[in-house]
Amino acid sequence: ADKVIIGNEGTYPPFSMITPEGKLIGVEPELAEEMCKRMKVTCEFAIMDFKALIPSLLQGKVDVVGSQVTPTPERKEKALFGIPVVYNPDTYVVRKGKTYEFTPAGLKGVRIGVQRGSAMATFITSQYGDAPVVSLYDNPDQIKLDLLAGRIDMTYGAKLNWTAELIDKPEGKDFELAGGDNWSGDTSIAPEQRGSSWIVRKGEDELIAKMDAALKSMLDDCTFTQIRKKYLSVAIVAAEAACVAKEG
Amino acid sequence: MELLALGDTGYGDELLFGAVITMKLAVYGFLLALVFGLALAVFALKGKGPRWWLFRVYASVFTGVPSLLIIFLFYFGGAEIVRGLLSPLGIRVKLDVSPFAAGVAALALVYAAYLGDLIRGAILNVPKGQFEACEALSVPRRHLWFRIVLPQALRLALPGLANTWIVLLKDTALVSLAGLNDLIAQAKIAAGSTKEPFMFFTAALLFFVLISSLTLPLVRQVALRLERGQRRARV
Amino acid sequence: MTFDLALAWENMPALMAGAWTTLLVTVTVMAVGGPLGLLVSFARMSRHRGLAFFGAAYVAVCRGAPSLILLYLIYNGLAQLDIVREGWLWLLFQHAFFCVVVAFSLNHSGYVVEIMRGGMEAVPAGLIEAAAALGLSPRQVLWQIRLPIAVRYGLKAYQTESLIFMKSTAAVSAVTLTDLTAAANEIFYLTYDPFTPILAAGFIYWVINNAMRLGFGWLDRRLNRHLAPA
Amino acid sequence: MEFAGLDRYPAVSMERVDKWYGRYHALRAVSLTVQRGEKLVICGPSGSGKSTLIRCINALEPHEGGRITVNGILLGPDRVSVLDVRREAGMVFQQFNLFPHLTILDNCTFAPRTALKMDKAKAETLALRYLARVHIADQAHKYPAQLSGGQQQRVAIARALCMEPRIMLFDEPTSALDPEMVGEVLRAIEELAADGMTMICVTHEMGFARKVADRCLFMDQGEIVEDAPAATFFDAPKSDRLQAFLAQVLK
Amino acid sequence: MEFAGLDRYPAVSMERVDKWYGRYHALRAVSLTVQRGEKLVICGPSGSGKSTLIRCINALEPHEGGRITVNGILLGPDRVSVLDVRREAGMVFQQFNLFPHLTILDNCTFAPRTALKMDKAKAETLALRYLARVHIADQAHKYPAQLSGGQQQRVAIARALCMEPRIMLFDEPTSALDPEMVGEVLRAIEELAADGMTMICVTHEMGFARKVADRCLFMDQGEIVEDAPAATFFDAPKSDRLQAFLAQVLK
Ligand SMILES: Nc1ncnc2c1ncn2[C@@H]1O[C@H](COP(=O)(O)OP(=O)(O)OP(=O)(O)O)[C@@H](O)[C@H]1O
Ligand SMILES: Nc1ncnc2c1ncn2[C@@H]1O[C@H](COP(=O)(O)OP(=O)(O)OP(=O)(O)O)[C@@H](O)[C@H]1O
């Protein structure tokens, strides 16, 4: 393929966002641009709701979903996953001073907000059944608003994002992370290989192989880490370890 | 407020582009719906024959189901539907339905059903004498329709048309859910990137209120023009 | 284009739960927005300039704004205000359902105002004069003659608005409620089947729509008994 | 009848009444006295102010200058006595104006029950009596749209009578009717007239006027141009305008 | 006039024409011959089929049985000759049916320009000539709603004349008019009659019928009950039904 259309959501800082000039920036778009350069293809971004990304991929409207997708059994049936671009474990965000026991009994009646159509939503229902009161949101911003407003007691979502978007910010002073790191994806995946990836349609084995090769080379020469550092201070994949160590 | 500025410092220009897309979507959708609705109205004009029933079935489906579902259906399934329709003819096409195309098609088909009903009612309300006078004067069909009946029907249908336009305009908001970068989508993106949702949503709200408020005086102008001759000159 | 009957059947309980939410929202909003619209229509038609202006502005905003945005501003916007969050209002506004009812009632009532106004203005002046000539007070004329007749005139327009509004309640998924459309979308996100959940939900909407139509038809026959041939 | 002294007042008296519609002078210093029991017919060209005149008597239109008294009740420009006056004077319109959503019986009982707080049974007895008087009691349970124009107009008369007014005002009661139905309505009015009720009737039915009226008025451009007993009115019109009018109407 | 032989045909001939509205038998074997230049008046009670009769002549209603020929053109049930027949016969309706959104002049030029492809200047000259003939050329640039009923009806006559028909059909041309305006329209029709045009007119204006008609028909229940010269029609009606009808209409 000479031209690859990459789907991205544009509303997921710091991984993906849009500047006032209307430019798509963030960890993932920049990684993707570098990847395309190395693959010697021209890339074009299509920005859409996260929920529309996978259907658009399946319908051929985009060639790659360039927003981190957590592998679940259902998704793996439909698409090919590349190497992880981010291991972003999921965690709970709760009000400071509240302790919960993360079992169906412990969360009985507790109000949890999660994103619609996400692996996290599936995880919560599979873990706790209908014990907690689950509210479904279209995007994490709405979850944050309701968390602040007190409509929900906790949320369950990507640790990196919640740290950057709430805990590290002044309005997040009353909140803390809880429940440790969790993996909402396919549990059959070995822990060291866990992580969210970019995906392509089934049958595009050639494309995914080229992408993986390009990403690997970026990891190896530490370009990956340089790009990541522009937005985030901590490593996002295990494969970064060498580069992180080198720089001390 | 500088977040709403035009140019590189704010999202004003993005919103504006979004607004242009929204307007384009609404205008194309409405015009197509009008043409198609008119065709349906004329098609189903006469009494309760098979054509009327066919129209009822069509209207029942397209007005019975939310436009959002029809937009989704066209967006995610449109290519397949068209391929399915064409393949018996031996035509194979590679085609992709853009959100804009899906939006226009869905809005046009849905609102054609509403407008068809409206226009049909208006035509039936044109006094029968107007048709008879034309017949008695041997006026050709084409002139009967385009110069006598439709102008008068338009006058009767106008308030309903204005109403439908406003409803359709607001319905365009749904196409953002299929990935079109219209005003609502731009407002969502700006809100997501800046974490200032209220400013952008209020701006979007004002845009819709403004357009629909402008519609009414505009319609009044058109009405006055169409009403030419209907008003009794007060002496 | 394939419709997966098994999948649709398997998800029927989720779809029905969604449909129940859709119905509940629709009925509640009609019960709240109808009388509210009637009230504002009096302001809109009032000779008092301030009231009339309020009525006109109310219609412009409530009718002109997409309910999705209205809903968003009420649900998330009001929650930003400390007076709302710390006062008794929070007891109400903390619930998504309450916000939905408020937002949609504003929207719905905007239409009701215009429908009522149209109906009231269409009542022949002669009928009102006849009632006045019989010695009825202006209040009696309004409530006993003008209003009942205006309601009959407006019924068709109200039916159209209600049916459109019922379908527009799909926007409630933006504030955590899972209505019929949201339920269908949940299934879609899990299966990525572009047809089955949408067509199944579409069918349920169609049924609700026609049930409402029948209800209105019945009401119309009851109210317009006097037009039936002897 | 309750007031022994009532007979001293004329049924209607107008003194130099002026009526403006915006800048249009619709009644120009009209003076008129109608005695109790008198039958008055008003005619005149379209736009001459006939309807305006009787609508002022009934306070359906406010008047700007002069005095109107109805059975001794002064209808000042302040209009405080509007409801009282309307109970004295019943009105029948050209377009019937029956309430379409009420049955014939309900049309007739409606005003007595709401305005006079009469109880249901009494109001219905009353209504049936007046419906019988206009020969239409058998239609009591139908709706207006189910009756012919002539029947509807007779219901309108019964409805006005149910308020037991002392004066009846008719504004072209037969001009919206098919020629064949005019007769039945005029007959109903004639019967009322025979009962001694005070009546003011705008009509162009000259035959009817001749037979029923004590007195005829001719109006033109907001003024009463001629006011004469019925006989001389038709046979010896004085003013040119009335002569021309009669010539045209009688062909 | 172009056809020398045209005079041999009667203007209208109907032979045992039947017309059904669904299961309602509206015309029952009606036969009728109208000679060129003849003035025919049709009267009869409401619903007797008068309108149906003249609408059949103009092919506004198809007929089910029998033959209708208009100036020799056969209007078979196959209706192929509809357009030809309509050019022979102009029609004036009770409700005028002017085009409300066109000026008076445009109302008159519309059919000549669209149906006859006449050019604008010629059509306007023609229209102004016929508008002048009904004394209304000065209103040419107004809209119908700005004219009185009588004026509107005269425009409708001019509009029909602009197609230069050889026969004019009038369906109660004055019954939607105020009494004062009837005269002016009847005068306009009288003038046409004086010019020798063939005319069939449904009307209840007996004075007019007496003055203008050569022959009068009385219809009842879809049949022609009486067909007589105007004089004997009014003064010596033969059938009971016509006698009863005349008694009622003339009061
Ligand atoms: N509400 C109004 N506003 C302005 N002008 C009015 C109004 N009602 C009546 N007029 C004018 O007042 C004049 C008298 O009207 P009125 O209705 O009394 O005439 P009329 O004698 O009853 O005529 P008609 O025989 O047509 O009923 C007319 O010129 C009319 O145009
Ligand atoms: N389109 C129609 N469908 C069914 N019945 C009709 C139709 N038009 C007329 N009729 C019936 O045919 C009969 C004759 O109607 P027509 O209009 O010819 O009567 P008319 O003599 O012109 O009466 P009028 O004086 O009321 O105009 C009536 O009984 C009428 O109800």
Ligand SMILES: [Mg+2]
């Ligand atoms: Mg009048």
Ligand SMILES: [Mg+2]
């Ligand atoms: Mg007729």
